[in-house]
Structure formats: structure tokens, C-alpha cells
Amino acid sequence: MSEMVFTTRIRTVVIGMVLLTSALVSCSNSNDSLDGYIPPSPKNVSTATVHEAGSATPMSFVPAAGEVLIVYFGYTHCPDLCPTTMVAIKNAKKKIGELEAKVDIAMITVDPTRDTDEILSRYLASFSDRYHALVPTSDAELRAAEKLFQATSSVTNVDGEIQVVHGGTAYVVDSTGNVVVEWPFGLDSVSMAHDLKILLTERK
Amino acid sequence: MKTKTPRLVLGAFLAIGLSTLVSCGGSDSASDTTVAGTPATPVITVSGQWARTSPDATDMGAAYLTINSDADDTLVSAMVDSSVAAMAQIHEMVPVENGMATGSTMAGSPSTTMDSSAMTMKEVDHIDIVAGTALELKPGGYHVMLMKLVKPLLTGETFKVTLTFTKAGAVVVDVPVLEDAP
Numbered sequence: 001m002s003e004m005v006f007t008t009r010i011r012t013v014v015i016g017m018v019l020l021t022s023a024l025v026s027c028s029n030s031n032d033s034l035d036g037y038i039p040p041s042p043k044n045v046s047t048a049t050v051h052e053a054g055s056a057t058p059m060s061f062v063p064a065a066g067e068v069l070i071v072y073f074g075y076t077h078c079p080d081l082c083p084t085t086m087v088a089i090k091n092a093k094k095k096i097g098e099l100e101a102k103v104d105i106a107m108i109t110v111d112p113t114r115d116t117d118e119i120l121s122r123y124l125a126s127f128s129d130r131y132h133a134l135v136p137t138s139d140a141e142l143r144a145a146e147k148l149f150q151a152t153s154s155v156t157n158v159d160g161e162i163q164v165v166h167g168g169t170a171y172v173v174d175s176t177g178n179v180v181v182e183w184p185f186g187l188d189s190v191s192m193a194h195d196l197k198i199l200l201t202e203r204k
Numbered sequence: 205m206k207t208k209t210p211r212l213v214l215g216a217f218l219a220i221g222l223s224t225l226v227s228c229g230g231s232d233s234a235s236d237t238t239v240a241g242t243p244a245t246p247v248i249t250v251s252g253q254w255a256r257t258s259p260d261a262t263d264m265g266a267a268y269l270t271i272n273s274d275a276d277d278t279l280v281s282a283m284v285d286s287s288v289a290a291m292a293q294i295h296e297m298v299p300v301e302n303g304m305a306t307g308s309t310m311a312g313s314p315s316t317t318m319d320s321s322a323m324t325m326k327e328v329d330h331i332d333i334v335a336g337t338a339l340e341l342k343p344g345g346y347h348v349m350l351m352k353l354v355k356p357l358l359t360g361e362t363f364k365v366t367l368t369f370t371k372a373g374a375v376v377v378d379v380p381v382l383e384d385a386p
């Protein structure tokens with residue numbers, strides 16, 4: 001009996017917290033609302049450490065003040081989701097004029113066996129002048145980064161064919177190291193540009 | 205509400221897809237490929253076809269198109285010339301529970317975090333075409349997978365894709381290479 005009361009109390013607290021969080025989100029959105037998805041609870045990714053191609057040190061997931069970092073988990077043998085999203089990001093950057101210089105892009109390959117530093121770098125150069133090609137050097141490095149973003153992936157061999165599972169989400173990180181907005185697969189470049197403008201002007 | 209759920213985005217995506225179909229529906233469109241059939245054979249119309257420009261360092265590609273038919277039929281294969289790619293297959297993006305695919309894991313342990321957006325692509329051996337209902341092959345859904353491209357697909361080029369239907373037979377489509385959906 002006392003357990004039930006306890007559970008109910010927790011539930012009330014949780015509901016209260018959810019209401020409070022949504023109230024906070026509404027306040028910070030007073031100017032304009034973002035088209036992407038706002039994580040219900042803050043995701044700080046500043047402790048992510050993934051090896052960067054051509055660099056001995058892991059890259060920082062905290063962009064400079066007034067800038068944003070777009071993080072995508074993908075792989076170059078991906079013909080559908082990955083290039084669709086990368087082209088949308090490229091087109092979104094074209095739509096925001098000079099603000100484009102404040103947008104950094106990092107792609108973490110979920111298929112580090114096939115995606116070498118060189119392959120991933122060449123791939124990303126097709127979409128942006130400014131990019132970070134991130135090839136995890138161990139499984140633990142990839143899983144730790146995924147955990148922070150709440151992303152998921154797997155590479156499996158199904159009857160000799162390599163099958164890759166990954167999320168289609170692009171994560172936008174601000175200079176506090178928080179994921180401020182998530183772009184689900186299919187969000188177009190107009191919406192992405194809309195969000196970037198808000199993040200780089202009204203909320204910088 | 206200040207946040208949009210992925211479902212809303214998907215809805216918008218579908219709406220955009222529908223409006224594209226409406227604008228592509230005219231029979232005067234030069235890119236439409238219509239195969240005239242006898243009364244017994246369905247008349248298949250393919251429109252909006254395109255393939256994505258190859259990013260550097262890749263040898264996989266995807267082609268997209270919309271199929272309309274005046275009678276029920278079944279798409280059973282897609283083929284390209286061996287001068288384009290070693291093989292073409294019809295693929296579908298499918299959601300995956302908990303990021304796990306079946307099979308033996310190659311690269312360590314799969315992550316166990318929740319990610320409702322996790323997807324993978326699977327080969328499909330046929331797609332049913334319903335009379336009067338457009339079937340779209342589009343990013344995030346179905347695509348014609350081009351495996352082991354002989355050379356990168358360059359913007360502005362065109363290549364042929366042969367679609368084979370159970371009743372209508374072979375339909376050849378000229379597919380332009382574009383950076384983004386038309």
C-alpha cells in the first residue's frame with residue numbers, strides 16, 4: 001500500500017517536471033519556434049571523444065561561441081538516408097548567407113571497418129568546405145559517443161552481405177555542448193535553414 | 205506546441221510528396237514514359253525519375269521514381285546496364301527495433317541506447333502496384349539500389365533503368381542524375 005502511494009508521488013513529481021520543462025522551452029522559444037525536434041531532457045555531449053581524421057587528438061564537440069555544430073552518425077556506403085540529409089544540410093547552408101560560416105559539420109562513421117579517414121574525408125568534402133571526418137578507433141569510442149546523443153547503430157553480416165543500421169537524425173549542438181535541436185530524417189533544407197537562422201541570430 | 209514530433213514531419217513529407225505527384229500527373233510532361241498496352245496489359249506511367257549525384261569516394265547509388273498504372277500489377281525487378289553498375293536491386297528502408305539487425309555482429313557490440321529513428325535497408329523481391337494509386341520510390345522509402353557503380357554518377361548524366369512488371373513486362377526509363385530531388 002505504501003509502495004503505491006510512493007509510486008503515485010513519483011508520478012506527480014515527474015508530471016510536474018515535464019510541465020516545468022515544457023514551460024521553460026516555451027519561454028526560450030518566445031521569438032520563433034524551431035522546426036526540428038527539441039530533446040525533452042537536455043543532452044550534453046561535451047564529453048564525447050572521437051578520433052578525428054588526420055589528428056592525434058579527439059575533436060571538441062563544443063563549438064565556438066555563436067556557432068553551431070551539426071553531428072550526424074552515418075556511413076559512406078549509405079545510398080539513401082545519408083546523402084539525402086547531407087545534401088539538405090548543404091542546401092540549408094546556402095540559404096542562410098554569411099551565417100553559413102558559423103556552421104560546422106561532423107560525421108561519425110558507424111562503419112569504421114570500411115570507412116577510413118581518407119574515404120570519410122573525401123565523402124564529406126563533397127558536401128561542405130568545413131567538416132570533421134570522425135572515424136572511431138574502437139567500438140567503445142563509438143558506443144560512448146552514441147550514448148551521449150542517444151543514437152544507435154550496428155553493423156552485421158547477413159549471409160555475406162553487410163547490413164548497417166543507423167538513425168537518420170542530425171543533431172545540432174550549441175556552444176554550451178547541448179543538443180539544442182534534432183533534425184529527423186526527411187526534414188527539408190528550408191526547415192533546417194529556418195532553425196539555423198534562429199540559433200545563430202536570436203539565440204546566440 | 206513548440207516542438208514537432210517526427211510524425212508531423214513525416215506527415216509534411218507525405219504532403220509534399222502528394223503535391224509533387226499532382227504536378228507530375230500531366231501527360232504532357234516530357235519525362236513521362238508511357239507504355240501503351242493491349243486491353244489486357246496495364247498501362248504503366250513512370251514519372252519524376254532521378255538518381256543522386258555520387259558523393260566522392262562512394263560506389264553505391266540510388267534511383268527514385270513514381271509508378272502509376274491503370275490496372276493492378278507487380279514490380280518484380282529493376283536492372284541497369286553493366287556499364288553503369290554491377291547490379292541493381294529494389295530496396296526498402298525499414299525501421300529497426302532497438303538498433304538491432306539480425307545476423308552476426310561484425311564490429312563489436314551493438315549499442316543499447318534507445319533510438320526510434322534506427323533504420324536499415326532491405327532488398328524486396330516485389331512491390332504490388334495498385335491501379336490508380338501512385339507508388340513512390342523516394343528517399344527514406346523504396347529506392348533502386350545501384351551496387352558497385354562502374355564510375356561515379358555525375359550531375360547532368362542520364363542512364364537507363366529497366367523496370368520489369370509481371371503483366372506489363374519491361375519498362376525502360378531514362379534517369380537523369382541530379383544533386384537533389386527534382
Ligand SMILES: [Cu+2]
Nearest residue numbers: 079295325349
Ligand atoms: Cu539500398
